[in-house]
């Protein structure tokens with residue numbers, strides 16, 4: 001399956017939206033990912049994760065580790081498809097921890113994320129793996145949004161989709177200049193519904 005098809009699956013469940021969005025940074029973007037919308041469809045999640053699993057077939061892996069919340073479902077699905085153990089890390093008093101599981105010294109681990117933008121947040125999960133004596137082989141993710149000029153500090157071994165989504169200062173936004181699509185403020189469910197309506201016409 002190609003990138004295009006994976007994007008089509010994401011679009012079909014509104015995990016990938018196209019339009020005109022105000023990001024929390026104040027910049028404008030023509031697209032937005034909300035990966036929780038993919039994981040509410042187990043069949044579609046499995047379909048997308050099969051692209052990732054295919055790339056890992058020949059890799060010697062013991063454990064898939066998903067940071068809560070975003071990584072839990074994708075770690076589980078990947079573990080299922082690879083026939084490996086799947087666990088998750090979570091915040092305890094705001095510190096990423098291995099609260100309910102253990103990693104044996106020398107176990108080979110991959111991190112499963114939903115979206116990787118800078119890769120910096122995965123460093124905490126890597127620390128947890130290494131503190132337990134595990135070996136962190138790298139990151140897998142549904143959507144790789146890293147930019148070539150700012151690669152992830154932990155290598156991304158496999159992803160279902162690579163997306164380079166530009167964002168703009170409001171005064172330089174070409175979508176504003178075109179004046180056709182209203183600017184959608186993210187974070188409000190109602191606004192997201194509106195955005196979908198405006199996309200679907």
Ligand SMILES: [Zn+2]
Pocket residue numbers: 020028029170173174175176177183
């Ligand atoms: Zn704009």
